[in-house]
Amino acid sequence: LPFCSFEVANAWQFSSDQRYDAIAVAAQCERLPDNLVALLKPRGILVCPLGPVVPIDSSHPQRFNPYWMVQAGDAPGDPPAFSGRAGPISVNFLPRSEE
Numbered sequence: 001l002p003f004c005s006f007e008v009a010n011a012w013q014f015s016s017d018q019r020y021d022a023i024a025v026a027a028q029c030e031r032l033p034d035n036l037v038a039l040l041k042p043r044g045i046l047v048c049p050l051g052p053v054v055p056i057d058s059s060h061p062q063r064f065n066p067y068w069m070v071q072a073g074d075a076p077g078d079p080p081a082f083s084g085r086a087g088p089i090s091v092n093f094l095p096r097s098e099e
Helices: none
Strands: 020-024 040-047 064-073 082-091
Touching: none
Parallel strands: 020 040
Antiparallel strands: 040 064, 064 082
16 A cells, blocks of 8 residues: 555554554554544544443443544644544454553
8 A cells, every 4th residue: 555554553652753644543442542643644533442441252231332533633732623433333342452
């Protein structure tokens, strides 16, 4: 994919001088990863499954959580232009590691 780059990292600790148009987190997050939101270009988008972490094979009623989307503001440091549910589906991902 010529216009994509992929980073595999501990998302809680990841930092970069580069700013990104989009970031997709592929692990369950109990809270928004603010350090990744800060890496977005103006109007960039971050998506992640957001909600309580429960075992993937659980019958817990909150085992499915929404995809959450954050769209950065118009300039670095501006509050997000949007922060909310990204669509009607709910997902169950493995938790993001705190290590």
